[in-house]
Amino acid sequence: MNDRVTDDPARGHSSATLLEASRLGIALTPDLRPLWAGARLCGPAFTVQGAGGDNLALHHAVLQAPPRSVLVADLGGARFGHWGEVLTVAALHRGIAGLLIDGGVRDAAEIEALGFPVFSRNNAILGTRKDFRGVFGHPVTVGGITVDTGDLVVGDADGVVALPSGGAERILDAADARVAHETELMARLREGRSTLELYDFEAGGR
């Protein structure tokens, strides 16, 4: 294992592996996308209830979230630039691991250059009001899934999953087993076996 994986609260597993291993409905809508190619989001959630078109809650959240946490913010899907380069620099300085936002962000190129993982519903230029101070640490709904503070959020090129904090260890152990099994299967495929026989899809005699 390399250092990145050792350091990784999700043991380096992909969103797809974690979803399959969980056997739960923990996948957010595919409409929440990485802001830049190669972004990987991973860490315990710190939840933020904001108001669409208003980003004061995010300015406060950066100060309240613990280091290594992922800000998980419900901005109602609104098409505004709720987050940009300035907030990214502030978040990086405080050791925040990334942002998952049901709403819009801006400054995509600058955020990519800073290497800060952001997953959002849209990119939008329009600036925001600064009126609503936000509610923190309570369950929020993002991408159709309820996320609570402490849930393990993992996002990559395929999408985002949120593992309930109480079940995360079980899911990670199941993901380890799934990866080991698939590594074995792929070795058989390289020897010339087929997916149909290895998975026994047609055992019913169709």
Ligand SMILES: O=C([O-])CC(=O)C(=O)O
């Ligand atoms: O308007 C804001 O507070 C968001 C923003 O542009 C930035 O973070 O650069």
Ligand SMILES: [Mg+2]
């Ligand atoms: Mg800005």
